[in-house]
Amino acid sequence: MEIKIERVVKKYGVMEVLNIDQMTFESGKAYGIIGPNGAGKTTLFKCMTNIISDYEGQITIGDIPVTEDNSVLSHVGIVLDGISVYKDRTGWFNIEYFSGLRGNFNPERAEQLARELEISEYLHGKVQTYSYGMVKKLILLIALLHEPKILILDEPFRGLDAETVTWFKFYLKQMTSKGMTLIISSHVRNDIESLCQEVFVIKKGQIVKHIDLGAVTDKMIRDIETTNQEALILILEDLNYYYQLRENGIIRLNIKDERWSDVKSRLNSQEIDITELKKVHILDGNLN
Ligand SMILES: Nc1ncnc2c1ncn2[C@@H]1O[C@H](COP(=O)(O)OP(=O)(O)OP(=O)(O)O)[C@@H](O)[C@H]1O
Numbered sequence: 001m002e003i004k005i006e007r008v009v010k011k012y013g014v015m016e017v018l019n020i021d022q023m024t025f026e027s028g029k030a031y032g033i034i035g036p037n038g039a040g041k042t043t044l045f046k047c048m049t050n051i052i053s054d055y056e057g058q059i060t061i062g063d064i065p066v067t068e069d070n071s072v073l074s075h076v077g078i079v080l081d082g083i084s085v086y087k088d089r090t091g092w093f094n095i096e097y098f099s100g101l102r103g104n105f106n107p108e109r110a111e112q113l114a115r116e117l118e119i120s121e122y123l124h125g126k127v128q129t130y131s132y133g134m135v136k137k138l139i140l141l142i143a144l145l146h147e148p149k150i151l152i153l154d155e156p157f158r159g160l161d162a163e164t165v166t167w168f169k170f171y172l173k174q175m176t177s178k179g180m181t182l183i184i185s186s187h188v189r190n191d192i193e194s195l196c197q198e199v200f201v202i203k204k205g206q207i208v209k210h211i212d213l214g215a216v217t218d219k220m221i222r223d224i225e226t227t228n229q230e231a232l233i234l235i236l237e238d239l240n241y242y243y244q245l246r247e248n249g250i251i252r253l254n255i256k257d258e259r260w261s262d263v264k265s266r267l268n269s270q271e272i273d274i275t276e277l278k279k280v281h282i283l284d285g286n287l288n
Pocket residue numbers: 012017035036037038039040041042043044
């Protein structure tokens with residue numbers, strides 16, 4: 001299912017916190033939303049799910065404007081930090097209550113997810129006795145229960161233990177391969193790189209960059225300074241490696257560790273000195 005955002009502007013009083021001209025999220029793809037604190041990521045997610053509806057412009061899910069017919073939201077799962085559950089009730093109460101609101105409670109699937117998330121034994125206890133991670137797992141379970149066609153996750157891995165993160169990433173990859181649309185925000189670049197094909201960078205409520213990670217094969221970028229730039233370029237062209245000439249004679253390379261060793265040994269044999277100034281993840285490299 002596709003989500004489209006068109007000329008959406010959200011203000012708090014006179015302060016404009018979101019101004020997005022155009023954004024499309026297609027079925028079966030995973031999208032990362034990154035940006036500094038206060039950039040507008042959570043506000044965007046709240047607009048997409050009608051938690052916020054007083055904005056200009058239009059957001060459609062499967063061609064239906066969410067503000068006009070919010071029944072389309074039955075296809076959407078969302079995990080937001082601020083989303084609350086009933087803390088003086090049990091985990092099971094919350095699962096039954098929230099899935100009852102959607103009218104499709106499947107107890108077998110709830111039990112299976114609880115086992116996978118390793119929270120089965122806690123679900124009969126009141127939520128107020130849960131740790132932060134356990135509450136997060138409960139919210140996740142509720143979001144995943146109805147097998148949403150679109151899943152929106154705001155910082156989903158924060159507070160989860162390493163095993164749950166591994167299980168969850170595997171689960172998300174499986175679901176997107178079956179056609180689910182995934183939209184995820186995270187301050188951990190590696191999480192975004194390992195899951196998403198496309199990334200939107202948001203600053204002060206606006207998209208400042210749209211990166212197609214699928215178009216990039218290697219995950220690391222290196223900035224290199226050399227005593228003999230001409231010779232290095234000849235080697236890179238000979239080996240067919242993509243490079244960029246940056247300011248001050250720096251060469252930016254997009255190359256895997258093992259290939260980089262090949263290049264270095266050729267440089268050594270020609271007695272060309274190089275200094276590796278910076279080695280960064282693709283996303284960091286693209287944000288400069
Ligand atoms: N209820 C509100 N009233 C007034 N301003 C708000 C409200 N909620 C959010 N804002 C403002 O909107 C802007 C965007 O906030 P938002 O929570 O969407 O950012 P974010 O990108 O999710 O940040 P973070 O990475 O810290 O979670 C911020 O300037 C914030 O102060």
